[in-house]
Amino acid sequence: xxxxxxxxxxxxxSEGASLELRCNYSYGATPYLFWYVQSPGQGLQxxxxxxxxxxxxxxxxxxxxxxxxxxxxFNLRKPSVHWSDAAEYFCAVGWMDSSYKLIFGSGTRLLVxx
Amino acid sequence: SAVISQKPSRDxxxxxxxxxxxxxxxxxxxxxxxYRQQPGQSLTLIATANQGSEATYESGFVxxxxxxxxxxxxxxxxxxxxxxxxDSSIYLCSVDLLTDQETQYFGPGTRLLVx
Numbered sequence: 001x002x003x004x005x006x007x008x009x010x011x012x013x014s015e016g017a018s019l020e021l022r023c024n025y026s027y028g029a030t031p032y033l034f035w036y037v038q039s040p041g042q043g044l045q046x047x048x049x050x051x052x053x054x055x056x057x058x059x060x061x062x063x064x065x066x067x068x069x070x071x072x073x074f075n076l077r078k079p080s081v082h083w084s085d086a087a088e089y090f091c092a093v094g095w096m097d098s099s100y101k102l103i104f105g106s107g108t109r110l111l112v113x114x
Numbered sequence: 115s116a117v118i119s120q121k122p123s124r125d126x127x128x129x130x131x132x133x134x135x136x137x138x139x140x141x142x143x144x145x146x147x148x149y150r151q152q153p154g155q156s157l158t159l160i161a162t163a164n165q166g167s168e169a170t171y172e173s174g175f176v177x178x179x180x181x182x183x184x185x186x187x188x189x190x191x192x193x194x195x196x197x198x199x200x201d202s203s204i205y206l207c208s209v210d211l212l213t214d215q216e217t218q219y220f221g222p223g224t225r226l227l228v229x
Contacts, residue, residue: 032216043118043206044157044220051216090156092218100145100210102218104157 002027004093006105013081014113021076021108023091032094033074034102035065039087047089050074061085086112115219116141116211124225127197134193135224137207145210146184147218148192152203160205163190197228 003026013019025031032051036044048059055067065076074091091105117140127133137146146163161169161182169182184190194201204225208218 034217036220041225043222044208046115046217046219049217092157094216100216100218101147101159101162106156 002093002095002103004091004103004105006089006091006108008108009106010109010111012111012113015083016080019076019078019081019085019110021089021091021110023074023076023105025072025074025091025093025103027095029095032096033065033067034092034094035059035063035074035076036090036092037061037087038090038107044090047076081110081112083112083114086110115214116143116209118207118209118219118221120205120207120221120224122224123222124227126227126229128229129198131197132193132195133197133226134191135205135207137190137192137209137221139188139209142187142212143209144212144215145218146190147208148180148182148190149206149208150203151206151223157206160192163192163207194226197226199228202226202228 005024034049035047038044047063048057050057050067058064063078067074088107088109090107092102094102119138121136148160149157151157159172160175161171163169163182163184165184181193204223206223207221
């Protein structure tokens, strides 16, 4: 069965520190990979996506993510976190044979220390 | 991208009543979806809203409880019927744009509290 795992429920980092949020998926078919961010009381905003090509993708707000097929991972990174990055981050995966449907990870809540 | 709006943005409802949530997009879309996000949880797909035909529901969701309409390419409604406190959630619509297929963009959500 298809599944998406975000192993970290909460992460706390200091402002200015680097950040890495983990995402792993199961199922062997070619995936489409996404990261979304949800600020309190808001909907989901697309940060970045990967379909094919260069496995390092750049997104908005200074975020990037790297697809590693051998590890079934799509980790999100930012070199220097800002206080405004505090939010819930969701990894989502779609598969070519799943009619555009997405499966979401459980989310990682990012807290930023001043 | 596109502007995706949902109405209402939030509501407080009584047990046993029904609420209809609207989703409107200002661009042409191919697919429209409805999700539920229970408190402190991730998103779960309820159904795919098909234009001009019955929605396609995911396991655990039924048409009698969550009837969905999509009368045209840019508008859909989700009704939460015979509500109970367990239906208290955020309900989000998402769309695949004609110009950016296979990428879902989300509306702001409807926050529902059932007493």
